[in-house]
Amino acid sequence: xxxxxxxxxxxxxxxxSVTTVSHALNDATSFRVKAATQEHIREVARDxxxxxxxxxxxxxxxxxxxxxxxxxxxxxxxxxGALIRGAQDAAYERGYVVMVVNSGMDSELESREITMLxxxxxxxxxxxxxxxxxxxxxxxxxxxxxxxxxxxxEDGSISSVVPDExxxxxxxxxxxxxxxxxxxGMINNVDDIPATHGRRQGFLNAxxxxxxxxxxxxxxxxxxxxxxxxxxxxxxxxxxxxxxxxFCFNDRVAMGAYQAATLLGLxxxxxxxxxxxxxxxxxxxxxxxxxTTVALPHYQMGRWAVNRIxxxxxxxxxxxxxxxxxxxxxxxxSLAPPPS
Amino acid sequence: xxxxxxxxxxxxxxxxSVTTVSHALNDATSFRVKAATQEHIREVARDxxxxxxxxxxxxxxxxxxxxxxxxxxxxxxxxxGALIRGAQDAAYERGYVVMVVNSGMDSELESREITMLxxxxxxxxxxxxxxxxxxxxxxxxxxxxxxxxxxxxEDGSISSVVPDExxxxxxxxxxxxxxxxxxxGMINNVDDIPATHGRRQGFLNAxxxxxxxxxxxxxxxxxxxxxxxxxxxxxxxxxxxxxxxxFCFNDRVAMGAYQAATLLGLxxxxxxxxxxxxxxxxxxxxxxxxxTTVALPHYQMGRWAVNRIxxxxxxxxxxxxxxxxxxxxxxxxSLAPPPS
Numbered sequence: 001x002x003x004x005x006x007x008x009x010x011x012x013x014x015x016x017s018v019t020t021v022s023h024a025l026n027d028a029t030s031f032r033v034k035a036a037t038q039e040h041i042r043e044v045a046r047d048x049x050x051x052x053x054x055x056x057x058x059x060x061x062x063x064x065x066x067x068x069x070x071x072x073x074x075x076x077x078x079x080x081g082a083l084i085r086g087a088q089d090a091a092y093e094r095g096y097v098v099m100v101v102n103s104g105m106d107s108e109l110e111s112r113e114i115t116m117l118x119x120x121x122x123x124x125x126x127x128x129x130x131x132x133x134x135x136x137x138x139x140x141x142x143x144x145x146x147x148x149x150x151x152x153x154e155d156g157s158i159s160s161v162v163p164d165e166x167x168x169x170x171x172x173x174x175x176x177x178x179x180x181x182x183x184x185g186m187i188n189n190v191d192d193i194p195a196t197h198g199r200r201q202g203f204l205n206a207x208x209x210x211x212x213x214x215x216x217x218x219x220x221x222x223x224x225x226x227x228x229x230x231x232x233x234x235x236x237x238x239x240x241x242x243x244x245x246x247f248c249f250n251d252r253v254a255m256g257a258y259q260a261a262t263l264l265g266l267x268x269x270x271x272x273x274x275x276x277x278x279x280x281x282x283x284x285x286x287x288x289x290x291x292t293t294v295a296l297p298h299y300q301m302g303r304w305a306v307n308r309i310x311x312x313x314x315x316x317x318x319x320x321x322x323x324x325x326x327x328x329x330x331x332x333x334s335l336a337p338p339p340s
Numbered sequence: 341x342x343x344x345x346x347x348x349x350x351x352x353x354x355x356x357s358v359t360t361v362s363h364a365l366n367d368a369t370s371f372r373v374k375a376a377t378q379e380h381i382r383e384v385a386r387d388x389x390x391x392x393x394x395x396x397x398x399x400x401x402x403x404x405x406x407x408x409x410x411x412x413x414x415x416x417x418x419x420x421g422a423l424i425r426g427a428q429d430a431a432y433e434r435g436y437v438v439m440v441v442n443s444g445m446d447s448e449l450e451s452r453e454i455t456m457l458x459x460x461x462x463x464x465x466x467x468x469x470x471x472x473x474x475x476x477x478x479x480x481x482x483x484x485x486x487x488x489x490x491x492x493x494e495d496g497s498i499s500s501v502v503p504d505e506x507x508x509x510x511x512x513x514x515x516x517x518x519x520x521x522x523x524x525g526m527i528n529n530v531d532d533i534p535a536t537h538g539r540r541q542g543f544l545n546a547x548x549x550x551x552x553x554x555x556x557x558x559x560x561x562x563x564x565x566x567x568x569x570x571x572x573x574x575x576x577x578x579x580x581x582x583x584x585x586x587f588c589f590n591d592r593v594a595m596g597a598y599q600a601a602t603l604l605g606l607x608x609x610x611x612x613x614x615x616x617x618x619x620x621x622x623x624x625x626x627x628x629x630x631x632t633t634v635a636l637p638h639y640q641m642g643r644w645a646v647n648r649i650x651x652x653x654x655x656x657x658x659x660x661x662x663x664x665x666x667x668x669x670x671x672x673x674s675l676a677p678p679p680s
Contacts, residue, residue, distance in 0.1 A: 088440075097453075097456055099406075099440075113437075225626070283623075
């Protein structure tokens, strides 16, 4: 069913013994085979389309070279693609593949999926959440190398990578301040998650550092989607002393702020500047003018998680690390100096 | 590294022999073990968290119970999640897992990824494209059960599933006609792909069937994103005899049509009705009013592809089938009778 070219066919075509082929293909640099011969054998194998049987070799060396990626809700988030691709690119570079499963937030299904990954002898599991959160790793994963992606445990016992939420908000608000704004509103999320708290902190930090007075009336919370953003922005932009710039919890909230500005007859960015967080391109590029925003580094977090777990697999015993990743400013067209 | 509970532990806890456990767990219904005993052994195995070693069992029965899903550009499309989840759900129901790899449209990388899937002894490969297109399956996949997802070969030699593009457009335009519109514009894509031709055909079919005259000036093409949609809609809605309804190639084009309507001071749906295709929720739900559109059945196509390939694996020799999947109307708020 799979490849019909075996090690014998490679040996015959290369004019060497099966043992020599085995050394040449399995050892990174073989002491038993001359470098030129090894290169020749590898070329022959490549030309013939020889694929070593990893299933059998996994049984021998106790490595399947498969990583599991367990996620909660792959379909409802537009970020899953970048996360998964980052993980797959890093895995591929080190000779591994990633088997992706997702539970739709059903813990029983998740448990059955993890069992299935264990049956396939995965070498480690990346436990990914589709937005930054505190998570508990299922007890089932005990004993298997595990890394958390876009999530962290309270006790820091497992290596994890999350976006630097405070830093992301500081970057956004600093961009508004540098453009000359001092009347800056924030539309935050209502949910009790790390992003809500971190982004509020970053907002306050950036104002304080620049010596800008924080007006509590300029801080509004709403549900973190377009309609919530529209309503919150109508409240802020409907004031007589309206803010000249809005920092929005995410790009969807910012899209709602665009709708509110249109309703109120305000031009972006001439009358009001708007900035988001996410760099969700399907929104940020499609809005008119394009949305200036701060990117969440999903691709880079996916890469980091795989590289970390492979380091743990290859040299066990490293202390767990908690990584916060930088979030860069992405400039489009929604930021300008305040109206004079 | 994986489970420490083996078949011996299950046998001991269930009070039966290892052979009996093996029959009870490996045969769907075993003639060698009484049904009640089989059920008892399965319960014990479940309670102990016993996970049969699929890697070893794959070597015995020549099935890895892994399917490969090879896609072109998982990160740049918001549809990948639904496609993959449909595939994974169907695979899970039949005891398989899906290993997802993506090439970023780099054919050399794709070839190396397929080799890697073959090394892991996948039982079959779903070759997915992220939008409906004619595709050639790599020669490398010859001999391995293969199904095309959101793509088809010219000669129909491989089973495939794609959306019914003509039917999707007919559904959209019929909804406009039923609301009373006769001056209906279409903004189509410039790309030479099946969706472009099929949707044009469906547009013309629906008009002809309803006896509505087609005005060639109401048919405009543009690039299939928001900016292209905005420019095309400005052209159509800027006419003195402007259409009262726009059928847009996709939801992003429809978002551009919303921007054009706002620029021209036209209300949706009171002054102009707008309908899309995709049901890309992050756009269709976020627009205001919500966008009425026709859904592309990505989840269902993912399911179909997996069920078909497992049928082919379990009973080889079925003739290839080409499936076109129905696309349902999703009503939100962008459709109303024409202004009187």
